[in-house]
Amino acid sequence: MDVDRTKKIVGVDLGGTTFTVGVMDFEGNVLSRLDADTPVEDGPIAVMNKIVEYIDMAIEKAGLTGKDILGVGLGAPGILDVEKGINIFSPNLKWHNVDMVTPIKEHLGVPVFIENDVRVAALGERRFGAGKGRKYMIFIALGTGIGSGIIINGELFRGSIGGGGEVGHMVIDSNGPRCNCGNYGCFEALAAGPSIVARAEKAIKSGLETKIFELAERDVTKITPALVYRAAKMGDKVALDVFRETSYYLGLGLVTLTTVFNPECIIIGGGISKAWDILMPPAIQMVKTRSFPGSRDVVEIIPAELGDSAGMIGAGVLAMEKLEKGFTL
CATH class of the missing domain: 3.30.420.40 (ATPase, nucleotide binding domain)
Known part of the structure; x- marks a missing residue:
């Protein structure tokens, strides 16, 4: 499926201690990156609200607006229902059945995709890192x-x-x-x-x-x-x-x-x-x-090759490739 490659992608790498948000283009160039502590003890709503806040900050840091964003990819630990956008169970985050897609999708109005954190790192290395080609x-x-x-x-x-x-x-x-x-x-x-x-x-x-x-x-x-x-x-x-x-x-x-x-x-x-x-x-x-x-x-x-950016870049790749295949979750 043809996508507007002039637009940008947001990648989020969520961990039990910290998370990373980045804005990138379809060539894998990172235009902005922000890191923050994950407020796990405050519960999933607080975590998702903070992620949304940092997405906005990363977009602004890249000199862009929400209208420049085509989609969001999010890598997270745990057992995920990727079709419904639900984190079924994550010991690191102490989460059960948390909707990770809706808060971001409602805020930005773009498709949001989730996948296991190590799997998205694999996608990043395959498209832009040591596994290229x-x-x-x-x-x-x-x-x-x-x-x-x-x-x-x-x-x-x-x-x-x-x-x-x-x-x-x-x-x-x-x-x-x-x-x-x-x-x-x-x-x-x-x-x-x-x-x-x-x-x-x-x-x-x-x-x-x-x-x-x-x-x-x-x-x-x-x-x-x-x-x-x-x-x-x-x-x-x-x-x-x-x-x-x-x-x-x-x-x-x-x-x-x-x-x-x-x-x-x-x-x-x-x-x-x-x-x-x-x-x-x-x-x-x-x-x-x-x-x-x-x-x-x-x-x-x-x-x-991608170091500690692999998860964030890979989450962006997840969104890119889903959009290229016509998915609109």
Whole structure:
């Protein structure tokens, strides 16, 4: 469908702590960006009102008016009914059945679209980032959990009821630690940020000498993945062992994804990806040696390019592509 590409798009990346609003054009150029705290404790009405307020501010900052906006995309955590624009359940936001579309649509008078936050980041990387031009790719966000967006033949894979792509809950060790989802040995329980902290704490409590403890001011509650990475860069054996084990499980997960989906590339983003030089080489080597022949020969494992703008830009891409296909939610 032909759309007026002289008009602009608003992208909103909503998180449980902060949110980002940006105005962009159809070439992916960000014309303005604003960041703000998410007032979760004040309830969903207050959050949506603040988002609307910041959309207005971002439009004004870009030197535009509401008449210049063609549509709005919004990425949010949780289980979403994307057709009705409802956030069914989001633990991070403490929301149940919240209408995310109507407040914005009634204010701006333009179509508004929602999707899971990691999935929209995948859309952003595919159209304007590391996955540009790729039709088969997987975006993985490594942070406090492991989220993903899977692109198959250029389209976002959602599954039969919208639950597709929950790669963080693939079981890769049936005897592994309990995951937040209630299962045992999930990918994210073994390879996400908290697993790095847990391994460091275990080593310290077992009596091993490590710079991690010194950097944490001898307080295990102050240990973070970034701190463990600092110790690893200093050559600390315990920290390097922590990353070696984490990389092993990350590699196992990537082997499974490579074999099952045969992607052109797997793009790794999120806070934990900042430890790329230590974390990723062993995982990539595992993919190249243990994935199914053929698939392992074509897959590239590469860092994300859009950084902390991926969610906001990806939300804009969501709106662009829905409008291009004639959707008017």
